[in-house]
Amino acid sequence: MISDALVKEFQILVGKDNVLESEVDKYAYSYDSAVLDPVAPGLVVRPTTSEALGRVVKLCNDNALPLTVRGAGTNLSGGTIPRKGGVVVLTNALSQILEINEADMYAIVQPGVITAKFAAAVAAKGLFYPPDPGSQAVSTLGGNVAENAGGLRGLKYGVTKDYVMGVEFFDVDGNLVKSGSRTVKCVTGLNLAQLMVGSEGTLGVFNSIILKLVPPPVAQKAMMAIFDDVNKASETVAAIIANKIVPATLEFMDNFTIRTVEDFSKAGLPVEAKALLLIEVDGHPVQVEEDAAKVEALCKEHGAQRIQVAKSAEERNKVWEARRAALSALARVSPTTVLEDATVPRSKIPAMISALEAIAKKYQLTIGTFGHAGDGNLHPTILTDRRNLEEWHRVEAAVDEIFDVALSLGGTLSGEHGIGMAKSRYMEKECGTGTILFSRKLKKALDPKSILNPGKILGD
Amino acid sequence: MADPKELLRLMRELDDQLVSCMRCGMCQAVCPVYAETGRETDVARGKIALLEGLARDMVKDAAGVKNRLDKCLLCGSCAANCPSGVKVLDIFLKARTILAGYLGLSPVKKAIFQGMLAHPRLFNSILGLAAKFQGIFTKPVNEMLGSSCSRVLSGAIGNRHFATLADKPLRTLVGALNTPAGKSGLKVAFYPGCLADKIFPRVGLAVIKVLNHHGVGIYLPEVQACCGIPALASGDMQTFEDLVAANVAFYGGADYDVLVTPCATCTSTIKKVWPTMSTGLAPATREKALAMAEKAMDINAFLVDKLGVAPVAPSQERAKGALKITYHDPCHLKKSLGVSTQPRTVLSQNPDYTLVEMAGCDSCCGCGGSFNLQHYEMSKHIGMVKRDNIAATGASVVATGCPACMLQITDMLSQAGDDIRVKHPVELYAEALP
Numbered sequence A: 001m002i003s004d005a006l007v008k009e010f011q012i013l014v015g016k017d018n019v020l021e022s023e024v025d026k027y028a029y030s031y032d033s034a035v036l037d038p039v040a041p042g043l044v045v046r047p048t049t050s051e052a053l054g055r056v057v058k059l060c061n062d063n064a065l066p067l068t069v070r071g072a073g074t075n076l077s078g079g080t081i082p083r084k085g086g087v088v089v090l091t092n093a094l095s096q097i098l099e100i101n102e103a104d105m106y107a108i109v110q111p112g113v114i115t116a117k118f119a120a121a122v123a124a125k126g127l128f129y130p131p132d133p134g135s136q137a138v139s140t141l142g143g144n145v146a147e148n149a150g151g152l153r154g155l156k157y158g159v160t161k162d163y164v165m166g167v168e169f170f171d172v173d174g175n176l177v178k179s180g181s182r183t184v185k186c187v188t189g190l191n192l193a194q195l196m197v198g199s200e201g202t203l204g205v206f207n208s209i210i211l212k213l214v215p216p217p218v219a220q221k222a223m224m225a226i227f228d229d230v231n232k233a234s235e236t237v238a239a240i241i242a243n244k245i246v247p248a249t250l251e252f253m254d255n256f257t258i259r260t261v262e263d264f265s266k267a268g269l270p271v272e273a274k275a276l277l278l279i280e281v282d283g284h285p286v287q288v289e290e291d292a293a294k295v296e297a298l299c300k301e302h303g304a305q306r307i308q309v310a311k312s313a314e315e316r317n318k319v320w321e322a323r324r325a326a327l328s329a330l331a332r333v334s335p336t337t338v339l340e341d342a343t344v345p346r347s348k349i350p351a352m353i354s355a356l357e358a359i360a361k362k363y364q365l366t367i368g369t370f371g372h373a374g375d376g377n378l379h380p381t382i383l384t385d386r387r388n389l390e391e392w393h394r395v396e397a398a399v400d401e402i403f404d405v406a407l408s409l410g411g412t413l414s415g416e417h418g419i420g421m422a423k424s425r426y427m428e429k430e431c432g433t434g435t436i437l438f439s440r441k442l443k444k445a446l447d448p449k450s451i452l453n454p455g456k457i458l459g460d
Numbered sequence B: 001m002a003d004p005k006e007l008l009r010l011m012r013e014l015d016d017q018l019v020s021c022m023r024c025g026m027c028q029a030v031c032p033v034y035a036e037t038g039r040e041t042d043v044a045r046g047k048i049a050l051l052e053g054l055a056r057d058m059v060k061d062a063a064g065v066k067n068r069l070d071k072c073l074l075c076g077s078c079a080a081n082c083p084s085g086v087k088v089l090d091i092f093l094k095a096r097t098i099l100a101g102y103l104g105l106s107p108v109k110k111a112i113f114q115g116m117l118a119h120p121r122l123f124n125s126i127l128g129l130a131a132k133f134q135g136i137f138t139k140p141v142n143e144m145l146g147s148s149c150s151r152v153l154s155g156a157i158g159n160r161h162f163a164t165l166a167d168k169p170l171r172t173l174v175g176a177l178n179t180p181a182g183k184s185g186l187k188v189a190f191y192p193g194c195l196a197d198k199i200f201p202r203v204g205l206a207v208i209k210v211l212n213h214h215g216v217g218i219y220l221p222e223v224q225a226c227c228g229i230p231a232l233a234s235g236d237m238q239t240f241e242d243l244v245a246a247n248v249a250f251y252g253g254a255d256y257d258v259l260v261t262p263c264a265t266c267t268s269t270i271k272k273v274w275p276t277m278s279t280g281l282a283p284a285t286r287e288k289a290l291a292m293a294e295k296a297m298d299i300n301a302f303l304v305d306k307l308g309v310a311p312v313a314p315s316q317e318r319a320k321g322a323l324k325i326t327y328h329d330p331c332h333l334k335k336s337l338g339v340s341t342q343p344r345t346v347l348s349q350n351p352d353y354t355l356v357e358m359a360g361c362d363s364c365c366g367c368g369g370s371f372n373l374q375h376y377e378m379s380k381h382i383g384m385v386k387r388d389n390i391a392a393t394g395a396s397v398v399a400t401g402c403p404a405c406m407l408q409i410t411d412m413l414s415q416a417g418d419d420i421r422v423k424h425p426v427e428l429y430a431e432a433l434p
């Protein structure tokens, strides 16, 4: 229980309206987008200034209160599910874009800025911020950095970490720590900025972030390749990469996903196709033409039945709308949607796809698979009903096996959704005991009372 | 019902709908209330989580949940953008009736809904009186009348600049109608809705003029009842059912092709809410209610989709002298019924205007029936964003297809001191007809 006196102290720091203590208000911060049981916090605070944010962190530490920072609460791994009785700190009142510097191509933002709003503000200045997670309409940049979020453009443009030039954060004592800089190069001190990337709120609380911007591509070309055999599609992926072409986007959809998307969006997808590849190349117009022609040839060579090249911006939008609708459409099929993101080296995509098919059969589950094939990052999506316990056990077993297969192929547990609470127990399998011990020592040194998002990534 | 076990049982019946929310949070991007407050309890995801908490007995404070649930415009922006296809409004309306049943309806609402709204003739005559004494009614009376969506007497509340009750309601101006189909070969039942009857009879008159012009037969009974949404939104299922039944009695026996209304909220209520929420009606009544729902259509959609009114492209020459007009998409038209091009087509019939789209033309105006009364400051804040977008177009007229939006926008523009008139698209069409 958080004493009344302590609640008062929080109220003094952030204002009465920004401290939520009723049962109902607190319960609304007991979950995120992960399929996990809700846990209600003891208090929710919403700082509106940097100073208040720092002092809230210190007050939590002084009183050994577990603290979970929450952006939009859209992570898929339980990263914002608080400790019972802990404090949830909201960043959505810290949502200013502090600077967009066109000459030096960087921006400085507060952590609560919404990804898509930021991307639009940057585009309005003629620049480009590529990371575009599917949740960008609501996700925060602080959450993106803390999860190292990816998106559709990862293959060519990389993920959030590739755009983080600096992070300014509060340590548990409420001291402001500066890392990185506005310069392209910087070797001043330890590379703390990259330590913060993917730290899921366990090492420090971001106060502001410096992000790299790039010039936008001049031209794009999108196409859809249709296959009657999943293996042919996955081999095409491997071939495109082996031929040293780097499309901006190289996405995969299996037959189940195609049919479900088509049912829902009537976008005119070929429902009989066993697999689709959605490909976009971008860059200088001449190179775009050249790359597109090569990709087309490679698709044919590897057995694509048909290739549809988008002839207008409208057709191009249609291709991407269909891809973006994938999760939505699958989610409508059943009450519970378990979205995984185990990732393998890209050359192992064919092996991973066949393993997923075998797992679906073995556990008699409906799995729709789509995702960032070019990154080796597939999203096998299990459609189920959590209330059906017998089936839920099969889902858990299938998830375990998906991880095992990914690891045996030299892959990783999570490509972009993070470890949080959902996958912390698998960490040791992938990294070994030494890594866990090292990480725990680091955490212990920086956060002796273990107040920063305890239980995430490293378990307890 | 004040038995917590019964509450749990009823809430669990909602469970199948509740579980379809995957907590993706995408509704945060579109919820006007969340945009104001940044509070999770204000967005659909939070509200659904609270209801699930109640259903699973993990949240005890039913009154607290009801309070958060009521802080909602019922604008449907969340549902229209939900990847999972969660029937958010269905859930909210059902939950409101369950919670109102458990916690009881406030005495004021009981008096309004059960004492007055459910008796259309009484309602009409009280309002008839009220029109003559605008401004001298005491506060409780205003509140009472104000919390139905017709908010009819609210001109006198606080510093709001509401349009006031018309001296003569539509029904007094035109009486009952029953004209045969003309050259169009179609006959409609005309359902004006409370606002077009009592505050904006000019909209009702425009509808009649346009229908006559197209040779459409009109059936208009002497009285109509409220569509029921104010009662249902407050959780009063009994009054809602009484009102549906009353409308069935007024309209159900008539012979017509389409039921048209100039009110987006009424159309979406009749079309979408009646079928899902009137399951408690006697089978024969329900059957007629379903038939009405099937035939219900927005007036703009009727003009364009049934009568073939075609868009008039703005010619160079015409653009020169024309005045600017802008259009606000009512949530209940665009998000609920998918009607957004038709009202623009209707507007284009008037050669005196050229359409200039405003930024965020389909974002909610912040009215939301009784939300406006319970959370006036927030409603006003959301409305002022709309006002700024309207003003930025430089238009001299803003059109919108829902009298409830017309009320809210009139209030906002008038508080900001703008000289911009608010009209229904059908009015503009009617003005252009001989």
Ligand SMILES: Cc1cc2nc3c(=O)[nH]c(=O)nc-3n(C[C@H](O)[C@H](O)[C@H](O)COP(=O)(O)OP(=O)(O)OC[C@H]3O[C@@H](n4cnc5c(N)ncnc54)[C@H](O)[C@@H]3O)c2cc1C
Pocket (backbone or CB within 6 Å): A032, A033, A068, A069, A070, A071, A072, A073, A074, A075, A076, A079, A080, A091, A111, A132, A133, A134, A135, A138, A139, A140, A141, A142, A143, A144, A145, A146, A147, A148, A149, A150, A151, A152, A199, A200, A201, A202, A204, A205, A206, A207, A327, A416, A417, A418, A453, A456, B023, B024, B025
């Ligand atoms: C429909 C949908 C699609 C998605 N698509 C993608 C995708 O394509 N790619 C992808 O990578 N992810 C995706 N995600 C996952 C999720 O959106 C991302 O992980 C996103 O980065 C989370 O942002 P958020 O603001 O919601 O963060 P939250 O969920 O609020 O927080 C995430 C983590 O960041 C920490 N955190 C937040 N702010 C701070 C701060 N200021 N300081 C320190 N720590 C902080 C939190 O403590 C938590 O551990 C998707 C999720 C959904 C629901």
Ligand code: SF4
Pocket (backbone or CB within 6 Å): B020, B021, B022, B023, B024, B025, B026, B027, B028, B044, B045, B048, B078, B081, B082, B083, B084, B085, B086, B088
């Ligand atoms: S968008 Fe739909 S599924 Fe997602 S959280 Fe909101 S209501 Fe739930």
Ligand code: SF4
Pocket (backbone or CB within 6 Å): B030, B031, B032, B033, B034, B042, B043, B044, B071, B072, B073, B074, B075, B076, B077, B078, B079, B088
């Ligand atoms: S109906 Fe409108 S106000 Fe209510 S939760 Fe949905 S988007 Fe928000």
